[in-house]
Amino acid sequence: xxxxxxxxxxxxxxxxxxxxxxxxxxxxxxxxxxxxxxxxxxxxxxxxxxxxxxxxxxxxxxxxxxxxxxxxxxxxxxxxxxxxxxxxxxxxxxxxxxxxxxxx
Amino acid sequence: xxxxxxxxxxxxxxxxxxxxxxxxxxxxxxxxxxxxxxxxxxxxxxxxxxxxxxxxxxxxxxxxxxxxxxxxxxxxxxxxxxxxxxxxxxxxxxxxxxxxxxxxxxxxxxxxxxxxxxxxxxxxxxxxxxxxxxxxxxxxxxxxxxxxxxxxxxx
Numbered sequence: 460x461x462x463x464x465x466x467x468x469x470x471x472x473x474x475x476x477x478x479x480x481x482x483x484x485x486x487x488x489x490x491x492x493x494x495x496x497x498x499x500x501x502x503x504x505x506x507x508x509x510x511x512x513x514x515x516x517x518x519x520x521x522x523x524x525x526x527x528x529x530x531x532x533x534x535x536x537x538x539x540x541x542x543x544x545x546x547x548x549x550x551x552x553x554x555x556x557x558x559x560x561x562x563x
Numbered sequence: 564x565x566x567x568x569x570x571x572x573x574x575x576x577x578x579x580x581x582x583x584x585x586x587x588x589x590x591x592x593x594x595x596x597x598x599x600x601x602x603x604x605x606x607x608x609x610x611x612x613x614x615x616x617x618x619x620x621x622x623x624x625x626x627x628x629x630x631x632x633x634x635x636x637x638x639x640x641x642x643x644x645x646x647x648x649x650x651x652x653x654x655x656x657x658x659x660x661x662x663x664x665x666x667x668x669x670x671x672x673x674x675x676x677x678x679x680x681x682x683x684x685x686x687x688x689x690x691x692x693x694x695x696x697x698x699x700x701x702x703x704x705x706x707x708x709x710x711x712x713x714x715x716x717x718x
Contacts, residue, residue, distance in 0.1 A: 474677065487664075505604075516676045517670055517676050519598065520601075520603075520604060520668065520669045521604070522604040522666060522667055523664070524662050524666075524667035524668070524685050525667055525668055525682060526682075527640075529683070530681070531680070531682050532682070533676055533681070534679045535675050536675045
């Protein structure tokens with residue numbers, strides 16, 4: 460069910476500006492379905508990791524408090540154009556997704 | 564056999580065990596460096612979340628900039644940018660103080676990643692958005708109030 464994730468990474472001086480858009484419903488488990496009145500089960504990304512050329516640059520934890528289709532932006536100093544950025548996420552149901560991009 | 568000598572030997576054996584555990588990665592030398600445990604994300608109060616992530620009593624800092632709208636029309640999508648100008652920033656956490664589970668996200672930064680995080684969060688009600696930054700083993704914080712006209716936490 461994992462939808463594709465988009466990564467855009469561009470150099471600004473000696474800093475790589477990485478923007479990631481993940482596709483995920485990010486249900487908190489506190490919202491009620493308008494039709495049935497039942498709570499919608501929690502379904503959200505719990506961990507995100509990013510590497511550049513295999514070296515870990517970011518490890519993150521999330522709760523359902525991150526908006527639907529999470530956006531994450533970060534900046535990495537010392538990265539170069541042509542370096543490979545890989546982003547992974549895992550959600551609370553064990554579903555996971557990976558995407559990669561080349562810094563341009 | 565004298566008692567002191569026994570104790571010294573026992574102490575040496577104990578220290579050896581700890582060193583082996585650290586080397587094997589069983590014990591982390593600095594727990595504050597690790598991604599916050601799930602209990603921190605499930606905590607129902609700001610205080611509980613902070614203590615679960617090992618960030619008790621952070622110092623207010625003007626070197627942290629929390630950028631967010633003054634008024635968020637839609638609490639389901641509130642853009643937040645945290646910039647830490649503190650040298651050696653290793654972690655940035657974002658807390659929405661009035662949310663049911665206040666800790667929204669926490670990021671460990673390494674390998675050249677700067678003290679900057681940009682994301683979009685949900686807010687249940689008008690509240691302070693608090694950034695908690697760890698740098699050099701110390702904890703710093705800054706906050707900005709965001710007025711929410713329609714809550715985004717459903718229910």
